[in-house]
Amino acid sequence: MIIKFKGVETYVGTGGKNLDNTKMTLCFIHGAGQNHLSFVQQARFFAYRGFSVIVPDMPGHGLSKGKPCKSIKENADWIYDLLISLKVKNLVVVGHSQGCLVAMELNRIYPKFLSGIVFVAGSNEIPVNQFLLDLSITNEQKASEMMVTWGHGKDGDMSINNWPGHSHFGEGRSVMSMNMSKSLNNDLNACNNYKDGVDAAKSIEVPTLAVLAKNDQMTPLKSGLKFVDLIKTCETHVLDCGHFLQSERPNELNSLLQSYLKKL
Amino acid sequence: MSENYKFDTLSLHAGHIPDQETGSRAVPIYQTTSYVFKSTEEAASLYNMEVGGHLYTRITNPTVAALEQRLAALEGGASAVACSSGMAAMHLVVSTICSSGDHIVASSKMYGANINLLQYTMPRFGVNTDFVNPNDPEAIEKAIKPNTKMVFGEVIGNPGLDIMDVPTIAEICKKKNVPLVLDATFNTPYLMQPFKHGANILVHSLTKWLGGHGIAIGGAVVNGGNFDWGDKNKFPTISGPHFALNGISFWEEFGPSALIAKIRAEGMYNFGPSLSPTNAFHLMQGIETLPLRMQKHIDNTHKLLDFLKSHEQVAWVKHPDLETHPDHEVAKRILPKGSGSIIVFGIKGGRAAGQKFIESVQLASHLANVGDAKTLLIHPGSTTHSHLSSEAMKEGGLTDDMIRLSVGLEDIDDIKKDFEKGFKAVKRLGAK
Numbered sequence: 050m051i052i053k054f055k056g057v058e059t060y061v062g063t064g065g066k067n068l069d070n071t072k073m074t075l076c077f078i079h080g081a082g083q084n085h086l087s088f089v090q091q092a093r094f095f096a097y098r099g100f101s102v103i104v105p106d107m108p109g110h111g112l113s114k115g116k117p118c119k120s121i122k123e124n125a126d127w128i129y130d131l132l133i134s135l136k137v138k139n140l141v142v143v144g145h146s147q148g149c150l151v152a153m154e155l156n157r158i159y160p161k162f163l164s165g166i167v168f169v170a171g172s173n174e175i176p177v178n179q180f181l182l183d184l185s186i187t188n189e190q191k192a193s194e195m196m197v198t199w200g201h202g203k204d205g206d207m208s209i210n211n212w213p214g215h216s217h218f219g220e221g222r223s224v225m226s227m228n229m230s231k232s233l234n235n236d237l238n239a240c241n242n243y244k245d246g247v248d249a250a251k252s253i254e255v256p257t258l259a260v261l262a263k264n265d266q267m268t269p270l271k272s273g274l275k276f277v278d279l280i281k282t283c284e285t286h287v288l289d290c291g292h293f294l295q296s297e298r299p300n301e302l303n304s305l306l307q308s309y310l311k312k313l
Numbered sequence: 314m315s316e317n318y319k320f321d322t323l324s325l326h327a328g329h330i331p332d333q334e335t336g337s338r339a340v341p342i343y344q345t346t347s348y349v350f351k352s353t354e355e356a357a358s359l360y361n362m363e364v365g366g367h368l369y370t371r372i373t374n375p376t377v378a379a380l381e382q383r384l385a386a387l388e389g390g391a392s393a394v395a396c397s398s399g400m401a402a403m404h405l406v407v408s409t410i411c412s413s414g415d416h417i418v419a420s421s422k423m424y425g426a427n428i429n430l431l432q433y434t435m436p437r438f439g440v441n442t443d444f445v446n447p448n449d450p451e452a453i454e455k456a457i458k459p460n461t462k463m464v465f466g467e468v469i470g471n472p473g474l475d476i477m478d479v480p481t482i483a484e485i486c487k488k489k490n491v492p493l494v495l496d497a498t499f500n501t502p503y504l505m506q507p508f509k510h511g512a513n514i515l516v517h518s519l520t521k522w523l524g525g526h527g528i529a530i531g532g533a534v535v536n537g538g539n540f541d542w543g544d545k546n547k548f549p550t551i552s553g554p555h556f557a558l559n560g561i562s563f564w565e566e567f568g569p570s571a572l573i574a575k576i577r578a579e580g581m582y583n584f585g586p587s588l589s590p591t592n593a594f595h596l597m598q599g600i601e602t603l604p605l606r607m608q609k610h611i612d613n614t615h616k617l618l619d620f621l622k623s624h625e626q627v628a629w630v631k632h633p634d635l636e637t638h639p640d641h642e643v644a645k646r647i648l649p650k651g652s653g654s655i656i657v658f659g660i661k662g663g664r665a666a667g668q669k670f671i672e673s674v675q676l677a678s679h680l681a682n683v684g685d686a687k688t689l690l691i692h693p694g695s696t697t698h699s700h701l702s703s704e705a706m707k708e709g710g711l712t713d714d715m716i717r718l719s720v721g722l723e724d725i726d727d728i729k730k731d732f733e734k735g736f737k738a739v740k741r742l743g744a745k
Contacts, residue, residue, distance in 0.1 A: 060565070
């Protein structure tokens with residue numbers, strides 16, 4: 050659905066169902082250069098399984114207008130204000146990549162707001178190399194293409210997809226091209242500049258699930274495993290795929306999420 | 314480590330990796346109508362398009378999906394759907410995007426069935442088409458109306474071999490917010506990947522060069538994922554609520570692949586033009602050697618062009634790689650590897666001479682197909698395009714003496730020898 054939020058046209062995916070704040074709400078937060086379409090195989094799945102689902106396009110991403118948030122904190126504030134405006138209660142956030150930093154920061158600055166956090170391909174820090182930062186200014190399309198290639202495991206290379214007829218690479222490029230120009234550079238800088246991850250991870254008190262990827266080149270597994278060690282209670286799983294677990298291993302990810310949510 | 318595999322590698326591998334259970338190196342033929350659901354919940358989620366998977370072969374099938382994913386990879390597209398024929402693909406695109414009251418701008422120089430569908434069949438359902446010279450971008454722009462839902466043409470026209478200036482027309486379509494839909498059968502992704510030039514949707518007859526062996530009919534729609542369907546007033550069938558699936562908006566839920574999602578949910582589900590898994594397997598076998606075959610097709614075509622243009626009995630010969638072709642410069646720009654392996658030519662002596670030639674050659678087969686590994690010939694005026702009006706024939710550049718030649722992979726010396734037999738027979742006809 051398109052709503053006016055802070056005077057700006059904002060897209061909030063609901064998985065094809067109306068929001069229902071009597072149910073537990075799952076808010077999916079997309080990664081750098083992505084949008085709500087990162088969670089195609091999660092949004093409807095959970096909306097039709099008794100959850101109220103919110104998948105916003107962050108400002109300047111996907112179908113949302115507005116200027117992209119400059120920092121992880123700004124993203125967390127924006128998400129908080131959005132969720133408050135939607136009168137959401139009993140909330141679990143699911144972040145992917147940069148979305149994990151946003152989820153963690155949201156929990157740090159608004160303690161007690163969340164009932165649970167799920168980190169998909171997460172880490173407490175996402176340093177970005179200077180080459181990619183520069184390329185995202187000089188040739189955004191090329192930078193997106195490189196991220197799509199690095200972001201997928203063997204299934205991406207071979208165009209293997211559980212969604213019949215779909216190409217990870219082709220679709221990945223198309224999703225990124227929907228965003229406002231320069232939003233990728235903005236996101237990459239936000240990730241690169243975020244330095245509060247250790248404190249944020251240590252401050253997590255709610256039950257946490259981390260699903261990491263064995264062949265992740267964007268947030269490497271080594272970094273992800275160090276991250277989950279910082280969290281007091283974190284159930285961790287590693288899937289055999291690349292960074293985009295939601296589309297590379299949707300059934301396994303959904304199943305892990307379901308088991309985790311049952312325990313809350 | 315992620316790779317970005319190149320075309321030849323993708324032709325062999327895209328869409329399939331050996332499964333853990335059997336290790337089958339070839340893509341298995343899943344000759345099944347249906348799939349046992351693990352639970353009622355799983356069944357419901359597949360019908361509701363919550364996750365990917367297979368529910369019934371009319372809509373998806375693992376063998377067909379491997380073909381679709383290979384095509385999407387080779388074209389650099391976001392997604393694809395394979396179907397029973399190229400004409401089924403064409404109909405899926407038109408019927409998915411258009412509704413009664415809508416309008417199409419199409420090339421006037423196309424395959425007879427493409428013209429027939431738009432000129433005679435679709436108007437019965439309230440979708441009307443204006444046919445325009447594909448080499449006249451200004452005329453195309455002028456023909457686009459507020460209710461125009463697509464511009465349609467063939468990259469290489471059949472049989473006139475006109476070349477669409479795809480980048481120029483794509484710019485016009487972008488400006489006017491209408492998708493550019495191209496029949497890319499004659500070029501195949503080996504010779505040109507139209508999405509790189511701004512096209513939005515491709516239809517293929519896989520029966521031709523992609524399959525390449527004349528053994529299986531099939532088609533595909535390949536989606537570039539590069540068109541914004543968000544205007545609910547202009548594209549309500551994609552971005553507005555769908556009558557089924559609880560009023561789903563395909564654009565909101567599936568973004569760049571909205572068209573393919575809608576084709577599966579409506580076109581494949583309601584019309585049922587599915588591709589048989591065995592045919593998908595045969596077509597994929599062809600695609601594995603597409604780069605090798607296309608290069609040999611092009612090499613033989615160029616050699617045969619040299620032979621024909623210097624032959625005393627040939628009245629005229631037409632191919633975009635010849636400098637004499639009106640679209641030669643466009644062809645050089647957008648089809649640098651070659652402009653396909655169809656040659657059209659006329660024999661001195663007109664229609665009777667042409668008929669004699671076709672009947673006298675032995676190696677080249679007289680039949681209604683193109684893109685086979687074998688050399689093929691036909692007289693379009695009396696066969697593939699015979700349903701067209703004389704005006705449409707003239708507009709399409711069809712002449713009475715035109716022979717359409719699909720150059721095969723035989724040894725070029727043998728093709729030339731075979732043609733000499735035909736020319737000798739024509740000479741004897743003239744002597745009588």
